[in-house]
Amino acid sequence: xxxxxxEPILGxxxxxxxYGEAQVLRDVSLQVRAGEIVTLVGRNGAGKTxxxxxxxxxxxxxxxxxxxRGTDITKLPAHRRARHGLGYVPDDRGVYSTLTVxxxxxxPPAVGPDPWPLARVYETFxxxxxxxxxxxxxxxxxxxxxLALARVLRMGARLLLCDEPTEGLSPxxxxxxxxxxxxxKRQGTTVLLIEQNVHFAATVxxxxxxxxxxxxxxxxxxxxxxxxxxxxxxxxGI
Amino acid sequence: MLQQAFNGLVGGAFYALLALGLAVIFGMLGVVNFxxxxxxxxxxxxxxxxxxxxxxNFWVALVVVPVVLGLAGAVLERLFIRRLAPLDPxxxxxxxxxxxxxxxxxxxxxxxxxxxxxxxxDLLSGTVDLGLFGxxxxxxxxxxxxxxxxxxxWVVLTRTRVGMxxxxxxxxxxxxxxxxxxxxxxxxxxxxxxxxxAGLAGVLAAPMRAVNPLMGADLIITVxxxxxxxxxxxxxxxxxxxxxxxLISALGNLYVPALSQTLVFILxxxxxxxxxxxxxxxxxxxx
Numbered sequence: 001x002x003x004x005x006x007e008p009i010l011g012x013x014x015x016x017x018x019y020g021e022a023q024v025l026r027d028v029s030l031q032v033r034a035g036e037i038v039t040l041v042g043r044n045g046a047g048k049t050x051x052x053x054x055x056x057x058x059x060x061x062x063x064x065x066x067x068x069r070g071t072d073i074t075k076l077p078a079h080r081r082a083r084h085g086l087g088y089v090p091d092d093r094g095v096y097s098t099l100t101v102x103x104x105x106x107x108p109p110a111v112g113p114d115p116w117p118l119a120r121v122y123e124t125f126x127x128x129x130x131x132x133x134x135x136x137x138x139x140x141x142x143x144x145x146x147l148a149l150a151r152v153l154r155m156g157a158r159l160l161l162c163d164e165p166t167e168g169l170s171p172x173x174x175x176x177x178x179x180x181x182x183x184x185k186r187q188g189t190t191v192l193l194i195e196q197n198v199h200f201a202a203t204v205x206x207x208x209x210x211x212x213x214x215x216x217x218x219x220x221x222x223x224x225x226x227x228x229x230x231x232x233x234x235x236x237g238i
Numbered sequence: 239m240l241q242q243a244f245n246g247l248v249g250g251a252f253y254a255l256l257a258l259g260l261a262v263i264f265g266m267l268g269v270v271n272f273x274x275x276x277x278x279x280x281x282x283x284x285x286x287x288x289x290x291x292x293x294x295n296f297w298v299a300l301v302v303v304p305v306v307l308g309l310a311g312a313v314l315e316r317l318f319i320r321r322l323a324p325l326d327p328x329x330x331x332x333x334x335x336x337x338x339x340x341x342x343x344x345x346x347x348x349x350x351x352x353x354x355x356x357x358x359x360d361l362l363s364g365t366v367d368l369g370l371f372g373x374x375x376x377x378x379x380x381x382x383x384x385x386x387x388x389x390x391x392w393v394v395l396t397r398t399r400v401g402m403x404x405x406x407x408x409x410x411x412x413x414x415x416x417x418x419x420x421x422x423x424x425x426x427x428x429x430x431x432x433x434x435x436a437g438l439a440g441v442l443a444a445p446m447r448a449v450n451p452l453m454g455a456d457l458i459i460t461v462x463x464x465x466x467x468x469x470x471x472x473x474x475x476x477x478x479x480x481x482x483x484x485l486i487s488a489l490g491n492l493y494v495p496a497l498s499q500t501l502v503f504i505l506x507x508x509x510x511x512x513x514x515x516x517x518x519x520x521x522x523x524x525x
Contacts (some may be wrong), residue, residue: 057415058412077415077420078416079419081416082415082417088413088416088417094417096409096410098405098406098408098409099405099406106402107403109418109419111418151417
């Protein structure tokens with residue numbers, strides 16, 4: 001394997017985070033290699049969203065270190081992290097109602113070597129072309145999720161931080177999101193994905209971290225994930 | 239009645255300019271600027287002092303005063319306002335309200351509470367024939383300036399990249415940062431711009447309203463009602479509500495004079511009962 005494949009694009013060391021007095025992350029360490037799709041699996045409240053917010057620089061109080069592409073970004077403000085190549089897809093999709101669909105796509109600056117041109121975005125997501133001049137929030141939930149994904153692809157982000165993109169969506173849309181993630185992987189983009197759908201996670205991702213009460217309790221590969229699907233589903237309460 | 243309606247629109251022109259500034263500041267900084275009325279008053283006083291002590295005419299003041307107040311606003315944001323955002327909103331209230339009182343009292347100490355005279359510019363001293371009735375040229379000018387400024391701001395907001403960033407940062411500041419935009423860099427000019435609009439309204443007010451230290455405090459209460467009716471943080475809403483409230487209160491004055499002072503607040507209560515986020519506000523903006 002070439003070294004670019006094995007070198008971690010993201011390294012998290014001893015990350016702890018608090019909301020007020022309550023500690024929500026405890027000494028989390030993990031690595032994501034370039035080109036991998038890695039999921040974070042865990043119950044609600046396990047700290048998955050907080051972890052992504054820490055990575056993006058949106059979490060108020062945390063300790064530990066975050067390395068991205070060889071740089072210590074622990075102290076960088078959110079917009080500088082994005083400019084290093086982090087693409088954030090928040091849990092509520094983050095679609096602006098006061099911006100049109102096309103403005104939602106073109107708001108962020110290009111941050112990577114390979115940003116998708118608008119033409120490619122519209123080719124991949126024809127629905128967004130049809131609705132390009134509608135306010136972003138006039139789209140259906142699934143379309144808004146596509147818009148949020150398309151936006152970070154247009155940025156050319158090197159690492160996508162996706163907070164449960166399949167939540168509440170129909171199986172057909174979930175399948176489409178899976179196809180997009182596989183295409184993203186083919187072009188060499190890395191993805192860190194929060195996912196409750198264990199089956200879906202095993203079909204798109206390479207590895208999985210299981211979070212519980214703010215700690216990483218296990219690291220699983222796809223075979224282990226599939227073998228323990230029922231046990232994990234029970235554990236997650238789904 | 240048409241003439242009264244026109245008076246209302248001219249009154250609304252001031253509400254719209256002030257509400258627009260408050261709305262962009264609240265939207266982008268999350269700060270309710272209780273000192274906004276004081277900057278309006280400073281705008282009027284600055285033009286008075288420029289004319290009275292330095293012989294600088296209205297037209298120069300119309301350009302210079304908003305620019306200078308806008309720069310002062312930018313400095314104020316850098317030194318103080320920026321520190322308010324992460325704190326309890328109570329500090330926001332105390333600081334901006336306290337600032338308003340300080341500015342008012344400084345002016346009061348120098349010029350007393352009586353109103354200062356400010357003549358209309360010669361060019362606009364006549365009347366304009368509007369077909370059905372003649373109307374003071376100066377009032378027509380005020381209305382025109384306000385409409386042009388609001389329309390220009392609208393075009394910048396909806397058609398330019400800067401406008402897109404301001405809209406995005408107003409709706410979701412945190413997300414906008416996460417998408418690679420340095421929101422903090424835009425905060426200072428936006429605050430300065432909002433203050434400049436208040437200053438512009440003040441200069442426009444000088445020749446037609448009493449120039450005294452309390453003129454801003456009297457007006458700003460109504461402007462807050464306007465902003466709430468339009469929807470906190472909604473730029474379009476506050477401008478529309480500004481003109482609409484001006485019109486409605488002038489007509490109310492004509493038909494139900496007893497209610498002239500309270501009509502705006504009755505309207506505000508009614509709108510809040512019907513739509514808690516205001517006419518053009520977004521419900522989710524409340525949470």
